[in-house]
Amino acid sequence: MTTKELIIQIKKKNSFLCIGLDVDLNKIPQHLLKLEDPIFEFNKAIIDATHHLCVAYKPNIAFYEAYGIKGWQALEKTIKYINKNHPEIFTIADAKRGDIGNTSTMYAKAFFEDLEFDSITIAPYMGKDSVEPFLAFKNKHTILLALTSNQGAFDFQTKQVEGKELYKQVLETSKTYTNSENLMYVVGATKAEYFTEIRKIIPNSFLLVPGVGAQGGNLQDVCKYGMSENVGLLINSSRGIIYASNNTDFAEAAAKNAKDLQQEMETILNK
Numbered sequence: 094m095t096t097k098e099l100i101i102q103i104k105k106k107n108s109f110l111c112i113g114l115d116v117d118l119n120k121i122p123q124h125l126l127k128l129e130d131p132i133f134e135f136n137k138a139i140i141d142a143t144h145h146l147c148v149a150y151k152p153n154i155a156f157y158e159a160y161g162i163k164g165w166q167a168l169e170k171t172i173k174y175i176n177k178n179h180p181e182i183f184t185i186a187d188a189k190r191g192d193i194g195n196t197s198t199m200y201a202k203a204f205f206e207d208l209e210f211d212s213i214t215i216a217p218y219m220g221k222d223s224v225e226p227f228l229a230f231k232n233k234h235t236i237l238l239a240l241t242s243n244q245g246a247f248d249f250q251t252k253q254v255e256g257k258e259l260y261k262q263v264l265e266t267s268k269t270y271t272n273s274e275n276l277m278y279v280v281g282a283t284k285a286e287y288f289t290e291i292r293k294i295i296p297n298s299f300l301l302v303p304g305v306g307a308q309g310g311n312l313q314d315v316c317k318y319g320m321s322e323n324v325g326l327l328i329n330s331s332r333g334i335i336y337a338s339n340n341t342d343f344a345e346a347a348a349k350n351a352k353d354l355q356q357e358m359e360t361i362l363n364k
């Protein structure tokens with residue numbers, strides 16, 4: 094999917110919501126555990142109930158890898174289900190990969206070609222030759238970790254390197270990479286006060302913003318400081334939406350929480 098197509102969807106749906114499909118078998122409704130593929134059935138119900146309210150889905154790969162081959166099969170079924178039934182939805186493989194060049198190429202093939210995700214999250218720590226193999230794929234997006242939502246972000250990301258915080262070095266250096274137009278960045282919703290500075294370096298790039306809901310980030314603050322001319326934000330909520338209820342009404346409850354966020358977004362967009 095192109096960035097232009099993503100922007101069209103945001104305007105059409107009045108939403109820049111990304112729903113995180115972080116499926117934990119200990120948290121999903123117990124009646125699903127009797128089914129052959131509880132992870133996929135849970136995702137399918139959530140997708141059926143929420144696809145009109147969001148523009149992106151983000152399965153975090155750890156939640157699938159944790160269940161071995163069955164988890165990977167559920168991931169494959171989930172992405173195929175989205176691509177077949179809702180091809181207008183932007184998909185993010187939250188895999189946080191990145192390695193020496195030839196290994197990165199294989200990661201890129203796994204997520205862009207085999208699974209057909211639109212994008213993948215990547216750690217920038219190994220630098221240019223670990224990121225560029227992902228950028229080489231046309232109409233696919235590489236979402237680089239810039240300033241993450243967790244407390245550990247302060248261990249390295251905000252430390253000064255040659256007179257500048259490391260996350261700013263990541264933003265600036267990555268702009269020089271070949272095919273850098275395929276870059277997006279992760280900035281945590283819990284770091285709203287940093288968005289003004291970030292927008293000075295990357296005024297138009299899309300930002301994936303996790304951390305609203307369960308981690309306490311504030312949607313209004315993120316939008317106030319982080320929104321660009323073309324919106325430029327994908328706000329993710331995982332647990333705050335998909336675990337709204339662990340009863341038989343779980344999909345409706347998820348849709349209600351997704352709608353609350355979507356309506357807040359609609360108000361902001363129409364201001």
Ligand SMILES: O=C(O)c1cc(=O)[nH]c(=O)n1[C@@H]1O[C@H](COP(=O)(O)O)[C@@H](O)[C@H]1O
Nearest residue numbers: 153214241242279281303307308330331332
């Ligand atoms: O790359 C991410 O999506 C990510 C980056 C970050 O800085 N913080 C962060 O929470 N995430 C992911 O975003 C999701 C947040 O989930 P909730 O806190 O349940 O909404 C999880 O899948 C995290 O792994």
